[in-house]
Amino acid sequence: MTEADSPTWRVPPRWVLLVAVLSIVAAEVGGGSMARFKVELTRWARDGMLARPAVHGLVGVRDVDERILDEALFKFDAGLRLFHMHAEGMGLVIIATSMVAATVIPSGAARRTIIALLTTGGAGYPVGYLVWSALIPSFGLERAKTIAEWLVWVPFGSATIVALWWLAGLLAWAMISRRRARPAA
Amino acid sequence: MSGTVRRPPLAVVLVAIVMLALGETAGAAMSRFKPEIQRYAATRVAANPGAHGFSGSAEYDDEVRDRAIFTAEAGLSFFHLHGEGVGLVLFFASALVAAIVPGRRARTLLYLLLGLGGLFPLGYLVYGAAVLELGRDAGIDLAEHWILTPLGVSAIAGLIGVWLAAARRRP
Numbered sequence: 001m002t003e004a005d006s007p008t009w010r011v012p013p014r015w016v017l018l019v020a021v022l023s024i025v026a027a028e029v030g031g032g033s034m035a036r037f038k039v040e041l042t043r044w045a046r047d048g049m050l051a052r053p054a055v056h057g058l059v060g061v062r063d064v065d066e067r068i069l070d071e072a073l074f075k076f077d078a079g080l081r082l083f084h085m086h087a088e089g090m091g092l093v094i095i096a097t098s099m100v101a102a103t104v105i106p107s108g109a110a111r112r113t114i115i116a117l118l119t120t121g122g123a124g125y126p127v128g129y130l131v132w133s134a135l136i137p138s139f140g141l142e143r144a145k146t147i148a149e150w151l152v153w154v155p156f157g158s159a160t161i162v163a164l165w166w167l168a169g170l171l172a173w174a175m176i177s178r179r180r181a182r183p184a185a
Numbered sequence: 186m187s188g189t190v191r192r193p194p195l196a197v198v199l200v201a202i203v204m205l206a207l208g209e210t211a212g213a214a215m216s217r218f219k220p221e222i223q224r225y226a227a228t229r230v231a232a233n234p235g236a237h238g239f240s241g242s243a244e245y246d247d248e249v250r251d252r253a254i255f256t257a258e259a260g261l262s263f264f265h266l267h268g269e270g271v272g273l274v275l276f277f278a279s280a281l282v283a284a285i286v287p288g289r290r291a292r293t294l295l296y297l298l299l300g301l302g303g304l305f306p307l308g309y310l311v312y313g314a315a316v317l318e319l320g321r322d323a324g325i326d327l328a329e330h331w332i333l334t335p336l337g338v339s340a341i342a343g344l345i346g347v348w349l350a351a352a353r354r355r356p
Contacts (some may be wrong), residue, residue, distance in 0.1 A: 096205075161206065175239060
């Protein structure tokens with residue numbers, strides 16, 4: 001009987017669990033900080049934008065500029081909220097999926113690769129929202145989004161998606177193999 | 186004292202993992218292909234003018250079209266959110282069933298209810314597509330009545346079953 005046939009769970013490596021819990025803790029701290037330091041964060045972002053009027057297309061007309069600043073501040077706040085939400089969710093996703101990978105995948109190399117992709121992808125992806133928010137005052141909405149997208153979201157998000165589908169494929173394969181093996185046994 | 190913890194059947198775990206994978210993929214698609222998705226939605230709305238109640242007045246029709254596209258996008262967004270959330274709920278709830286429910290029949294019934302409930306997010310894919318093909322109200326009604334409600338009830342029944350099993354469990 002292989003490990004994949006065992007009807008009990010196997011715990012993923014400790015570093016994986018530490019990363020996952022750290023992601024959840026960071027999300028909690030992020031959520032708490034957003035609420036506690038809302039005014040300070042908004043002031044910091046606003047000052048940053050006012051210091052770079054050309055980046056944000058500020059024209060010096062109060063009515064026009066306030067609308068632009070409001071939109072940028074809304075996105076700045078949305079980035080922080082999305083970090084909070086995704087870091088909490090992805091922490092749980094890392095724990096659940098790495099546990100499945102540790103339990104079901106018999107091949108050591110595939111198991112280690114999938115767990116590494118799930119952990120780095122899952123923990124790294126939410127950081128993109130922090131990067132996006134942090135870059136908005138300096139680079140403007142679109143440029144900040146592009147940087148976060150290519151620096152964080154695309155590589156880490158792709159790692160998670162590839163690992164999840166790979167894991168689903170191996171899981172389906174494990175089911176088929178067990179069904180085939182059953183009559184012979 | 187620590188011991189081994191039983192795991193649920195692979196089929197249930199597979200549903201949870203596939204739902205998580207679909208949720209992730211939908212999130213990425215929403216972000217990377219937003220203009221393409223909006224264009225496709227606009228094309229489907231235009232292909233079904235009767236279902237959307239177009240009047241021939243450009244102003245009114247534009248508003249109807251925008252609302253239908255917004256609703257279809259919301260369906261995709263709900264699918265992303267629920268795919269991730271329900272995938273995790275299914276994973277952890279079925280792990281609890283495996284660990285604490287003693288009877289084989291009771292476990293099988295709970296796996297079935299939770300597994301069906303795990304398919305709940307697919308209702309939002311249908312929601313998005315049906316809105317474009319059948320019109321906003323008819324599409325939402327179809328998805329809610331035939332998919333979201335029965336699968337949601339199944340998930341709730343499964344979770345109540347897990348709660349009852351935990352409450353009845355002797356320490």
